[in-house]
Amino acid sequence: MGNRRPLTCLWYYKTAFCAYHLVTSHNTMNSTMCQFSGVFFLALLYCVNASVLNNEIDSPVCFKDGFLFGVATAAYQIEGAWNVSGKGVSIWDKLTHEEPEKIFDHSNGDIADGSYYKVKEDVRLIKELGVSLYRFSVSWPRILPNGLSYKINEDGIRYYNEVIDELIRNNITPAITIFHWDLPQYLRDMGGWTNALMADFMVEYSRILFENFGDRVKIWMTFNEPLTFCQLSDYAGADNPEGSGIKSYLCGHNVIRAHGMVYRMFEEEYRPKIGGEMGIVISYAWEEPYSDSEEDKAAAERARNFQFGWFAHPIFSEAGDYPPIMRSVVDKNSKEQGFPSSRLPSFTPGEVKMIKGSADFLGLNHYTTRLVQQVPKNNSNPTSENDINVKQIIDEKWPKTGSSWLSVVPWGFRKTLNWLKLAYNNPKILVTENGMSTGPGLDDKKRIEYIDGYLRSLHDAVYEDGCNVVGYTYWSLMDNFEWKRGYSERFGLYEVDYESPNLTRTPRLSAKYYTSVAKTGCLPDSLADLEL
Numbered sequence: 001m002g003n004r005r006p007l008t009c010l011w012y013y014k015t016a017f018c019a020y021h022l023v024t025s026h027n028t029m030n031s032t033m034c035q036f037s038g039v040f041f042l043a044l045l046y047c048v049n050a051s052v053l054n055n056e057i058d059s060p061v062c063f064k065d066g067f068l069f070g071v072a073t074a075a076y077q078i079e080g081a082w083n084v085s086g087k088g089v090s091i092w093d094k095l096t097h098e099e100p101e102k103i104f105d106h107s108n109g110d111i112a113d114g115s116y117y118k119v120k121e122d123v124r125l126i127k128e129l130g131v132s133l134y135r136f137s138v139s140w141p142r143i144l145p146n147g148l149s150y151k152i153n154e155d156g157i158r159y160y161n162e163v164i165d166e167l168i169r170n171n172i173t174p175a176i177t178i179f180h181w182d183l184p185q186y187l188r189d190m191g192g193w194t195n196a197l198m199a200d201f202m203v204e205y206s207r208i209l210f211e212n213f214g215d216r217v218k219i220w221m222t223f224n225e226p227l228t229f230c231q232l233s234d235y236a237g238a239d240n241p242e243g244s245g246i247k248s249y250l251c252g253h254n255v256i257r258a259h260g261m262v263y264r265m266f267e268e269e270y271r272p273k274i275g276g277e278m279g280i281v282i283s284y285a286w287e288e289p290y291s292d293s294e295e296d297k298a299a300a301e302r303a304r305n306f307q308f309g310w311f312a313h314p315i316f317s318e319a320g321d322y323p324p325i326m327r328s329v330v331d332k333n334s335k336e337q338g339f340p341s342s343r344l345p346s347f348t349p350g351e352v353k354m355i356k357g358s359a360d361f362l363g364l365n366h367y368t369t370r371l372v373q374q375v376p377k378n379n380s381n382p383t384s385e386n387d388i389n390v391k392q393i394i395d396e397k398w399p400k401t402g403s404s405w406l407s408v409v410p411w412g413f414r415k416t417l418n419w420l421k422l423a424y425n426n427p428k429i430l431v432t433e434n435g436m437s438t439g440p441g442l443d444d445k446k447r448i449e450y451i452d453g454y455l456r457s458l459h460d461a462v463y464e465d466g467c468n469v470v471g472y473t474y475w476s477l478m479d480n481f482e483w484k485r486g487y488s489e490r491f492g493l494y495e496v497d498y499e500s501p502n503l504t505r506t507p508r509l510s511a512k513y514y515t516s517v518a519k520t521g522c523l524p525d526s527l528a529d530l531e532l
Contacts, residue, residue, distance in 0.1 A: 088186070317424060439490060
């Protein structure tokens with residue numbers, strides 16, 4: 001029949017007003033006046049409350065006190081000073097110098113944003129945004145030039161102390177990512193993350209960071225996006241992507257072991273003295289079934305377990321170890337391909353126990369969504385792509401950004417968070433990256449629409465669905481070297497002028513929007529009404 005409450009309210013208002021007017025105009029007794037006044041008041045109360053219950057009075061979209069807003073960067077992408085004061089060579093130094101054609105614009109991070117020399121200026125920008133958290137990474141070769149702990153570069157310690165102290169002076173919480181892709185080249189020459197000894201090297205490196213920075217840094221993340229760097233040959237130590245179903249699994253296995261070992265060392269030796277929390281950052285593009293068919297639904301769930309569960313299941317699930325579907329598929333495919341044992345390594349019972357529960361929070365990098373379709377099985381090559389056995393599709397109707405892989409799909413964010421809630425018993429989540437790229441220029445209203453849409457989806461997940469999310473970090477504070485895309489894609493709230501000697505930072509329109517959100521905790525009622 002539809003909602004008749006507005007008509008009912010109109011009748012109540014009219015009746016109460018007429019009655020009140022009749023009473024007062026004939027000088028009726030005060031008690032009678034009070035009775036009719038009560039009718040008028042009840043009518044008002046009924047209609048106002050009903051409006052709230054029916055969402056007819058828009059309430060502001062606000063995050064509760066204590067919810068963290070932050071921005072993020074990574075060492076190689078912003079620091080520059082690639083060979084200054086004892087820093088060693090990273091895999092990205094070598095790649096960009098010797099094979100520049102692998103970078104879209106043939107650029108490198110030798111100078112980048114010059115942040116090594118601009119600590120006070122960059123912290124000032126963070127403070128102006130009004131955020132409470134800054135996520136950044138430490139460059140492994142800046143601390144340990146060849147990756148091994150016997151030789152510490154004191155200038156590296158000095159530099160990060162300067163960053164941390166300046167943040168704290170400005171009431172900004174430092175959050176450190178221990179490894180964000182800039183592996184020392186010396187360790188890459190030893191096989192990179194396919195070498196089981198890398199877990200021990202990671203523990204030694206992490207210990208140095210805890211010893212020097214742990215008294216002030218209370219939020220730690222071991223790895224950033226292991227799925228990404230284990231699937232690309234430049235990180236894993238593979239010579240080509242053909243063996244992605246062999247070397248990538250070795251890489252992932254050693255990364256998961258390393259994470260667990262670092263966490264247990266931190267938990268046993270350092271947390272009792274310095275406190276703090278530790279997690280791992282895992283990337284996740286939501287995987288939506290291409291159709292309502294049971295095949296596509298199964299394909300999407302399989303993809304979720306291979307893409308996210310690969311690293312999350314051993315740490316955050318109640319059972320531990322690899323996702324059962326991943327274990328069974330790779331074991332079966334390996335046998336059919338003639339391997340004497342599975343291409344997916346096995347944890348020992350002791351390792352399963354050590355890794356399970358080795359995180360205080362889950363760091364989530366989420367940017368976009370994919371449609372997932374079942375495809376005929378192809379077991380001809382031992383690749384992780386053939387193990388997953390799906391086709392990922394970008395819907396052409398989804399709004400585009402400056403990155404071909406990144407479409408604007410806010411509803412996928414809410415689905416992601418709800419899947420994590422169900423899969424891993426509602427873990428504590430810190431959103432460690434979310435953002436979109438544009439070209440150069442200060443007018444980035446599309447970025448504002450992106451952030452606003454994703455924050456509204458996040459708000460629904462937290463306050464309507466009960467997802468345990470404690471903070472949101474935008475990527476990135478400023479434009480930077482976007483890996484193999486060079487400087488062609490700009491994610492920054494601040495634009496960096498790479499043609500200027502001073503590498504000038506200028507706030508985009510989105511910086512003003514995000515400042516308002518960070519300082520008030522609330523989203524604007526309407527983007528059309530924003531004064532930018």
